[in-house]
Amino acid sequence: SAVISQKPSRDICQRGTSLTIQCQVDSQVTMMFWYRQQPGQSLTLIATANQGSEATYESGFVIDKFPISRPNLTFSTLTVSNMSPEDSSIYLCSAGDRRSSGELFFGEGSRLTVL
Amino acid sequence: KQEVTQIPAALSVPEGENLVLNCSFTDSAIYNLQWFRQDPGKGLTSLLLIQSSQREQTSGRLNASLDKSSGRSTLYIAASQPGDSATYLCAVLDTGRRALTFGSGTRLQVQP
Numbered sequence: 215s216a217v218i219s220q221k222p223s224r225d226i227c228q229r230g231t232s233l234t235i236q237c238q239v240d241s242q243v244t245m246m247f248w249y250r251q252q253p254g255q256s257l258t259l260i261a262t263a264n265q266g267s268e269a270t271y272e273s274g275f276v277i278d279k280f281p282i283s284r285p286n287l288t289f290s291t292l293t294v295s296n297m298s299p300e301d302s303s304i305y306l307c308s309a310g311d312r313r314s315s316g317e318l319f320f321g322e323g324s325r326l327t328v329l
Numbered sequence: 330k331q332e333v334t335q336i337p338a339a340l341s342v343p344e345g346e347n348l349v350l351n352c353s354f355t356d357s358a359i360y361n362l363q364w365f366r367q368d369p370g371k372g373l374t375s376l377l378l379i380q381s382s383q384r385e386q387t388s389g390r391l392n393a394s395l396d397k398s399s400g401r402s403t404l405y406i407a408a409s410q411p412g413d414s415a416t417y418l419c420a421v422l423d424t425g426r427r428a429l430t431f432g433s434g435t436r437l438q439v440q441p
Contacts, residue, residue: 215375247428256418257373257431306372308429315378316361316422318429322372 216241216309218321226327232295235324237307242287244312248280251304251323260305263290297328331356331423335432342409343440350404350435352419357397363429364393364404365418373418377404381424409439 217240227233237246246263261269261282269282284290294301304325310318332355342348352362361380365373377386377393379402385394392405406413416436420429 220372245427256433257420257429259428259430262428312427315380317375317378318363318420318422319375320365320373325370 215317216243216311216319218307218309218319220307220321220324222324223322224325224327226329227297228329229298231297232293233297233326234291234293235305235307237290237292237309237321239288239309242311243309244287245308245310245318246284246290247308247318248282248290248292249306249308249320251306253303257306260292263292294326297326299328302326302328331359331421331430333419333421333430333432335417335419335435337435338433339436339438341438341440344409344411346409346439347405347407348409348437350406350417350419350437352402352404352432354400354402354421354430356423357400358424359397360422360424360427362393362395362402362419362421364391364402365420367416367418367434369415376417406437409437411439411441414438 219238221236248260249257259272260275261271263284265284281293304323306323307321334353336351364376379395390407395402416434418434419432
């Protein structure tokens with residue numbers, strides 16, 4: 215299994231600011247993803263973080279709003295830019311390895327509140 | 330586009346009951362299916378992983394089955410306990426998309 219650490223665990227942000235969330239995995243993984251979970255909702259995939267190249271975004275999510283980096287096989291960041299109250303959500307990092315079972319693991323999430 | 334549905338949306342049972350949570354998906358071309366547990370305000374804990382070639386997996390009081398051809402999975406919880414109270418999420422990993430698609434979850438409450 216993979217252990218995933220996310221920072222920050224929670225934050226309160228002002229409208230119009232940006233926040234970067236970090237995701238660290240304790241082993242090299244082939245797959246890393248970022249999900250959003252709005253209050254009372256299930257998880258929605260934001261993007262696939264690709265190592266060494268631009269992330270692959272899902273419909274409704276754009277790079278200008280959610281820039282993602284993945285410099286290596288164990289680390290990724292998600293930035294939520296120009297935040298508004300509608301961005302208040304839990305953001306979750308997920309990782310797994312297709313070379314093994316393909317099982318995906320999740321971090322504890324980063325709970326953002328935008329005022 | 331893959332769609333995952335979970336029934337029921339919420340369930341309340343007395344302690345000790347055996348229960349079944351249902352999950353259905355529209356596209357049978359899956360790589361695997363996972364069941365997760367989420368406690369309020371927390372991340373996801375992986376409970377069971379079923380590969381597309383498997384029919385079921387068991388872990389303790391949990392048993393998950395997969396019928397890929399009909400697009401269904403069930404999670405069976407035996408002898409439920411108050412500590413089982415959580416939201417249970419079903420998710421499928423498509424062979425093509427390479428990312429999990431989640432159902433909306435079943436919120437379980439086990440009454441002591």
